[in-house]
Amino acid sequence: MRAGPAMRRRSELTRDSIAWFGRGAALRVAARRSASCVECGVALRTRRTPYCSRGCRWRFHGRFFWDAARRVVLRRDRYTCQACGIRGRKSALDVDHIHEIALGGAPLDYNNLQTLCRPCHRAKTSRFLRERRGVRVGGPPAAPDSPIESPEWFPA
Ligand SMILES: [Zn+2]
Numbered sequence: 001m002r003a004g005p006a007m008r009r010r011s012e013l014t015r016d017s018i019a020w021f022g023r024g025a026a027l028r029v030a031a032r033r034s035a036s037c038v039e040c041g042v043a044l045r046t047r048r049t050p051y052c053s054r055g056c057r058w059r060f061h062g063r064f065f066w067d068a069a070r071r072v073v074l075r076r077d078r079y080t081c082q083a084c085g086i087r088g089r090k091s092a093l094d095v096d097h098i099h100e101i102a103l104g105g106a107p108l109d110y111n112n113l114q115t116l117c118r119p120c121h122r123a124k125t126s127r128f129l130r131e132r133r134g135v136r137v138g139g140p141p142a143a144p145d146s147p148i149e150s151p152e153w154f155p156a
């Protein structure tokens with residue numbers, strides 16, 4: 001059975017090892033041959049590694065692996081929610097796909113990733129799910145304020 005796009009994307013999202021051993025390996029070999037960093041292109045003094053720094057290594061890994069991408073994005077955004085500006089611990093922050101994967105957003109593209117705090121991420125996700133269900137944002141027009149409690153004189 002052929003895996004659907006959603007399934008394929010989900011596996012890309014977590015661990016795109018096919019690309020890592022294919023395209024990624026080819027890029028690393030080429031970088032070592034030309035003694036230049038595979039991520040930023042800077043000249044290297046050794047051919048033992050294709051990376052100029054740990055930062056470039058993480059960034060390159062993050063193009064293939066979700067956990068590395070998550071780490072790079074959290075650092076890039078200085079552990080700050082890009083929606084409300086709150087700073088948080090790593091464990092209290094999520095890395096969000098600005099353009100949802102379900103709508104064709106790139107799973108491992110740094111331009112499509114941002115740091116959000118849990119509440120902002122939850123709000124964005126539920127807004128997205130509501131919109132996808134076809135419910136207008138904000139829901140149907142609210143009924144005019146009406147007292148819910150019965151007035152005191154109401155017979156029990
Ligand atoms: Zn580099």
Ligand SMILES: [Zn+2]
Nearest residue numbers: 081084117120
């Ligand atoms: Zn937030």
